Amino acid sequence: MSEPLFTPEEQKKFDAGIAELLTHYPSDRKSAAMLPALRLLQTLRGWLPPEGMKQVAQKLETTVEHCYEVATFYVMFHPEKPGKYVVDVCTSLSCSLRGAEGLLKYLETKLGTHAGTNGEQWYLREAECLASCHTAPCFQINEDHHENLTKAKVDAILEKLS
Amino acid sequence: MSVLTEKVMSRDWARPGQNTLKVYKEHGGYQQLKKVLEMKPSDVTDQVKKSNLRGRGGAGFPTGLKWSFVPSLEKNTKPRYLCVNADESEPGTAKDRYILENDPHLLLEGVAMACWALGAHTCYIYARGEFKYPSARLDAAIAEAYADGIFGKKLMGKDYELNVYQVRGAGAYICGEETALIESVEGKKGWPRLKPPFPAVVGVFGCPTVVNNVETIAALPRIFEKGAEWFAGLGAGKSGGTRLVTISGAVVKPGTYEVSMNTSLKELVFEKEYGGGLPEGRSVKAVIPGGSSAPVLLPEEMDVKLEFDAFKPTNSMAGSGGVIVMDDTACMVRCLWRTIRFYAEESCGQCTPCREGQPWMTRICRVLEEGKGTMEDIDTLLNVSRAIAPWPPIGLGTTICALGDAGALPVQAFVTKFRKEFEDHVHQKRCPYGDHPWGVFGEFN
Numbered sequence A: 001m002s003e004p005l006f007t008p009e010e011q012k013k014f015d016a017g018i019a020e021l022l023t024h025y026p027s028d029r030k031s032a033a034m035l036p037a038l039r040l041l042q043t044l045r046g047w048l049p050p051e052g053m054k055q056v057a058q059k060l061e062t063t064v065e066h067c068y069e070v071a072t073f074y075v076m077f078h079p080e081k082p083g084k085y086v087v088d089v090c091t092s093l094s095c096s097l098r099g100a101e102g103l104l105k106y107l108e109t110k111l112g113t114h115a116g117t118n119g120e121q122w123y124l125r126e127a128e129c130l131a132s133c134h135t136a137p138c139f140q141i142n143e144d145h146h147e148n149l150t151k152a153k154v155d156a157i158l159e160k161l162s
Numbered sequence B: 001m002s003v004l005t006e007k008v009m010s011r012d013w014a015r016p017g018q019n020t021l022k023v024y025k026e027h028g029g030y031q032q033l034k035k036v037l038e039m040k041p042s043d044v045t046d047q048v049k050k051s052n053l054r055g056r057g058g059a060g061f062p063t064g065l066k067w068s069f070v071p072s073l074e075k076n077t078k079p080r081y082l083c084v085n086a087d088e089s090e091p092g093t094a095k096d097r098y099i100l101e102n103d104p105h106l107l108l109e110g111v112a113m114a115c116w117a118l119g120a121h122t123c124y125i126y127a128r129g130e131f132k133y134p135s136a137r138l139d140a141a142i143a144e145a146y147a148d149g150i151f152g153k154k155l156m157g158k159d160y161e162l163n164v165y166q167v168r169g170a171g172a173y174i175c176g177e178e179t180a181l182i183e184s185v186e187g188k189k190g191w192p193r194l195k196p197p198f199p200a201v202v203g204v205f206g207c208p209t210v211v212n213n214v215e216t217i218a219a220l221p222r223i224f225e226k227g228a229e230w231f232a233g234l235g236a237g238k239s240g241g242t243r244l245v246t247i248s249g250a251v252v253k254p255g256t257y258e259v260s261m262n263t264s265l266k267e268l269v270f271e272k273e274y275g276g277g278l279p280e281g282r283s284v285k286a287v288i289p290g291g292s293s294a295p296v297l298l299p300e301e302m303d304v305k306l307e308f309d310a311f312k313p314t315n316s317m318a319g320s321g322g323v324i325v326m327d328d329t330a331c332m333v334r335c336l337w338r339t340i341r342f343y344a345e346e347s348c349g350q351c352t353p354c355r356e357g358q359p360w361m362t363r364i365c366r367v368l369e370e371g372k373g374t375m376e377d378i379d380t381l382l383n384v385s386r387a388i389a390p391w392p393p394i395g396l397g398t399t400i401c402a403l404g405d406a407g408a409l410p411v412q413a414f415v416t417k418f419r420k421e422f423e424d425h426v427h428q429k430r431c432p433y434g435d436h437p438w439g440v441f442g443e444f445n
């Protein structure tokens, strides 16, 4: 074993978080807390490392396989370590009618990557409708939502990151 | 002309601090719940029936009737659950997020009313995972309601326990389908269940469950404020109340608007209060009236009220209120490709026609769009989509859930109504719109 999964501080947060989540479900249905538990793990670690999955399985009294089955079904979960910034660009119909394909190209050039390729810094992805159809085009960076995007706006947002 | 003169659902959205319990209560918040808790649960359901409230999640199902399918406690002693559907993911739809962001206590007051009527002591509000900000607003409101003694062991001081939890999804459109939502609430991947049994009898943890959309539940406090007759009278035909609709695409003023059920699709697109029409020189080529799964309409089909039953003759649907406008310079093949690519991506993979058919249709459509297709490809496209769900009418799908239909209907509607554009791609061996397939607002600047 190299590094421990959590710092003692994080472990406390994780344990308390799971304990609170379990109160939301019947006592014989602990595994129902799977989505929020995985979210908690990912919030603390940035992804879902195998050691963490084991802890989730144990606390929810289920199998590691169940954890992975769920984690791989939902696109927001990262069973593989993603780049520092996950950029999800909506390219569904309404956004495409307002320049989303151009936005995606702009980002590919600017970030020097291709949609779907996971890199150390950027993980640029084509996403599906983000409920900003009327404020298109839009994207989310590490779950922060940005809408009514223009080149100038994108430049300003990216400026603050990297 | 029919423009809504008095907002009902969105009337308080602009008030500063409306998302806080303090401001919500200062303006009469939770007073209607107090009233409802004095009523017999069955009387509450009767009032909801009388109000003609219909589900805003897509199908327009009468809400009171849905509630009445939950068996009585004598017949079924299991606990019952309310699930609120805040998954809002159908392309074109962006309304529920504003209720969560601007007026979360309106939803929570409605939640308590519905739980009282149903005899439910637990409600799960399932919000799509991408709703970081709306979910934070909702979490804060839930915490306030607990701290104030509204929720918890004693619902507003009454001897009735009510717990309300938010569950956040993690990026899967299919979890908006009610039985997939239930699976997800149970901590599983979102695989829809075969119906029957319906959730009203076998839902969350095998218990009777009602799944309702955010806007549906948020309408309840209004119904009890001014009465079921008033609410029914606001509407048109058998659809009570007003509607939140989102208009996107090629209009001057895209946005989320509250409209009367008597407002027509045409008025929504052209009135200055709403979409504001198209830019000078452009005209409507196509409009999707109820989220991208609703069969596309031609400009001459736009004289239809934004009411649930009115769309029947058009073989389309009012759906989730997502209106998407395409102008005369947009490529219909490209628009269809983007539309069905979504359903191919989001198929849960459980049934063969949907798992195999949606990606197949998407590939054919792409080949056609690139000018590499043949006339036979157009027919194959139609045949595959008919095997998933023949249209018209709506509702003949062969799959476990309606996501099959959602991808298949747009194909048939687009190809039938714009066949010439598909054939032009074949004849010219390229997209006639060249590098500009997206129409008047399609460039990124």
Ligand SMILES: Cc1cc2nc3c(=O)[nH]c(=O)nc-3n(C[C@H](O)[C@H](O)[C@H](O)COP(=O)(O)O)c2cc1C
Binding pocket: B054, B055, B056, B057, B058, B059, B060, B061, B063, B066, B085, B086, B087, B088, B089, B090, B173, B174, B175, B176, B177, B178, B179, B211, B212, B213, B214, B216, B217, B401, B402, B403, B406
């Ligand atoms: C593939 C699919 C996706 C759906 N997505 C949503 C959604 O995001 N939000 C929603 O409220 N209803 C959605 N629905 C409809 C729900 O299954 C269900 O009918 C609705 O939540 C019931 O609420 P209502 O009666 O208040 O409309 C979807 C249905 C299907 C088939």
Ligand code: SF4
Binding pocket: B174, B191, B192, B346, B347, B348, B349, B350, B351, B352, B354, B355, B399, B400, B401, B402, B403, B404
């Ligand atoms: S129709 Fe598609 S999404 Fe629905 S259950 Fe079948 S495979 Fe899954």
Ligand code: FES
Binding pocket: A090, A091, A092, A093, A094, A095, A096, A128, A129, A130, A131, A132, A133, A134, A136, A138, B091, B092, B093
């Ligand atoms: S289509 Fe992009 S947010 Fe809806």
